[in-house]
Amino acid sequence: MSTIPATPSAATVPPVTDDPTPPSRPRSRRPALNANSRWFPYLLVFPLALVLFGYVVQPMLATFGESVGVDGPANWASFLTGDGVARSALVTSLLISAASVLLCGVVGVAMAFLLKRFSFPGRRLIEAIILVPAALPPLIGAISFQLLYSETGILPRALQQLFGTENPVLPFSGIAGVLVVHTFTMYPFFYLATSAALVGMDPSVEEAAYNLGAGRVRVWRTVLLPMLTPALVSASLLVFMTSLASYTAPLLFGVDQTMTMQIYINRTNGDLPMASTYASVLAVVSVLFLLGMRWYEGRRSYRSQSKGVASHRRELTNPFARWLALLASLLAVVVLLAPVATIALVAFSLDGSWTTEVIPSGYTTQNFVTIFSDPDAYRPILNSLQMSLLATVGCVVVGVLIAYAVRRLDFRGRGLLDVAVMLAWALPGTVVAINLISAFSTGNAFSFGQVLIGTFWIMPLAYFVRFLPLVFRSSSATLAQLDPSLEEAARNLGASWWRAFGTVTLRLMLPGVLAGALLAFVNGVGEFVASVLIYTSETAPISVEINNRMYSFEVGTAAAYGMLQVALIFVVMVISGRLETGGRASREATKWTA
Amino acid sequence: MIDVTLESVSKRFPRAGDTAAVDDVDLRIGAGEFFTLLGPSGCGKTTTLRMVAGFYFPSSGRIRFGAEDVTNRPPNKRDTGMVFQNYALFPHLSVAQNVAYGLKIRKVGRAESTRRIEEALGQVHLAGYGDRRIDQLSGGQQQRVALARALVIRPRTLLLDEPLSNLDAKLREETRVEIRRIQKDSGTTALYVTHDQAEAMAMSDRIAVMESGRVRQVGTPQEIYHRPATAFVARFIGRSNVLDLPVVAADAERVTVALPGGWEVPVAAPADHGLAAGATALVSVRPEHIALTSATAEGALTGRVTELEFTGMATNLLVDVAGEPVQVAAIDVPAGLGVGDQVGLRLPPERMWVVGA
Known part of the structure; x- marks a missing residue:
């Protein structure tokens, strides 16, 4: 979990001047700091x-020097050959990252569309708190999800009590647990990028497509999606990089075979050369993603400058839909605030008072x-x-x-x-x-x-x-x-x-x-x-x-x-x-x- | 008051290869003169201004304020007052604080400072606006604050970089009169950059027309309009027909050319025209100087109207004369004249002028 950048990526901010002449290199014959x-x-x-x-x-x-120093060839060979821990850690890390991109994409884009395109009760509240789970510090964030959704967590135990089953219901563990943490903490990359793109989009472009006779699906496929592509690609890259770097979620949900965990394990076992090899591989992948991102950001993005009609939200008119929306909003508010609420609740609990109960006693x-x-x-x-x-x-x-x-x-x-x-x-x-x-x-x-x-x-x-x-x-x-x-x-x-x-x-x-x-x-x-x-x-x-x-x-x-x-x-x-x-x-x- | 001299100034940008943004420019701007650099975008006029301001340093050549060589002097040591295209007012300072900025650096005393700020704001009709925030002002007002800020330091030269381009048309005309008045009152030497030829003509004592980094002509607005040095200047300043005509005879002041249809007319030419009989001369004639007449009139060219556009004050015609399109702006047009009609054109030799390529 890294931090959401404070501002939309600097590279997409257009330069202010349009001076056609390139900046000069000032020259002077004076010495000293001038x-x-x-x-x-x-x-x-x-x-x-x-x-x-x-x-x-x-x-x-x-x-890198450390990784090739002692047992260098052996260190590196373990990534390239065999079915050892190294190889499987790399594959697991990459798979978790890919799955995180998919999950965050679905959640983030859906949230952006709901909140930016529709008007329904509770919308403002959700918009206000939507970034709360992602704003938590990495460790305490992951702990809150563990306290909420793992086998010993509040929700599975509450459901267990509710249905009177033998075991906790719907507990998340292992990789599934990691993915829950990633989804909750990284979907804002997609949410922020997509909503910025939606808000910045000239609605008359969409209207033009309708005017030319396109149906809703066709408009989606041929106009909206292509215009959102830059936002989606850069969000995907961000989520992928962040997932790859994620360490606390695998730590808390006990997924040992990820790159970050292997670095930690090798380091604590005193095998710095092997830890360095893992670190080098992870660094290379991260740098490749960074370069990919810069290359992609350098290309043109579809940002329309028109200040014509402001985009408007669709009002939900169907009473049934309104009730459903209200209910969903309430649920969303609860889900979004649950991590902080859990930490707050547990902070007031007596150490050792929480064993098998749903919440501390x-x-x-x-x-x-x-x-x-x-x-x-x-x-x-x-x-x-x-x-x-x-x-x-x-x-x-x-x-x-x-x-x-x-x-x-x-x-x-x-x-x-x-x-x-x-x-x-x-x-x-x-x-x-x-x-x-x-x-x-x-x-x-x-x-x-x-x-x-x-x-x-x-x-x-x-x-x-x-x-x-x-x-x-x-x-x-x-x-x-x-x-x-x-x-x-x-x-x-x-x-x-x-x-x-x-x-x-x-x-x-x-x-x-x-x-x-x-x-x-x-x-x-x-x-x-x-x-x-x-x-x-x-x-x-x-x-x-x-x-x-x-x-x-x-x-x-x-x-x-x-x-x-x-x-x-x-x-x-x-x-x-x-x-x-x-x-x-x-x-x-x-x-x-x- | 001080004169500004540019001696074979060139500017090459390191990344732009061999082409010079400004190429061997020689100018002398007289003390108290309102001097304009005019040209299309990319012609090097702003680069030239920025070299005078000290934001760029020439690759070669010298710049002097009076006798003083300022070529490599940093901008803050030049004592110029610059008005930027987008005004560049400090958004975190009030109007008065903006105007005071240069005075503070010059360590002008408080009482003197207050007096000069009030005077400067009064000069631009913004007395009483001192406490306003910049974002509470309209574009025109911001422009005047920028002018006051530049003038209050009593600069040796006033530099203006397209200061009117962000104003709407009506305000632009008002403001150019104001700028000219204030410049005259203060007697400051002014160097003005614009791509708008009407603005340049209306405001300037003298104009330098630039193209591709070079100065093509320097002169008063009248000289530039009536005696353009090159075909480019003729076309860039107002509209002009530049005709290729065979030279029949030439002397030091005049070149006699043959018009289509065989009429021979003597046309005034610059002393260094270098043309002789048998050569081809470029002759400029303004559309509004061509008279419409009947197609059969004595001494007139005949042509066919191919375009006709009524603009209110005049009617613009495009007339095809032996395959050559000629623009005509006529106040009076015979009733019923339409596209395809034959007309006669009378070219006034005294209004025609031989230009360089």
């Missing part, structure tokens, strides 16, 4: 490129008292906040500058820089962790000669690598909507590059940067996948502590930690929503007055 020097882009980009190389690319190469507020008062229990919270904050500061400084460089400066290797950032995004958390282990278990130039493994610093570094792309993407998307002539106007009025950047460009990027930073911060606080491979007992973050408590059957305390993460996420969602509506409000105002 914004007009031909070397200025390189002076700015060089440290950024160094950071990306040192902490993203170089560790990846180190992992004893309740207390002690769990919250414990995690805030017991120094041992309080430590992970402090760790997470501290490490996440450090990483976020790094992400903002580096992410904003890279976004600026990629969007606004002209230099050789610009595409490479862009790819390097997105590489950090495409790599599964498990792989990021293995990369850092391979690179920094001995000192190298990028760790200033220090061994980072087993220290505090490896954790914020991992968070930095994983969440840099979030800040980069949201900064880059805001920057794409800023007219470059604003900065030029400031320069023309006498501002130096630094002053123009600070008082105009950065100032106007601020909402996007802030949204990205908040996202990076909450993701850091919820991080589990990479942490679990590199934490020490001193630096255990919240999610690792949750996992440990779950193992020692302290479910209530674990859920109480989870509630903290959830609360933080909702605060951030509200703030980000404000940032966005603020921006939208001023855009609306411009439209009306100009």
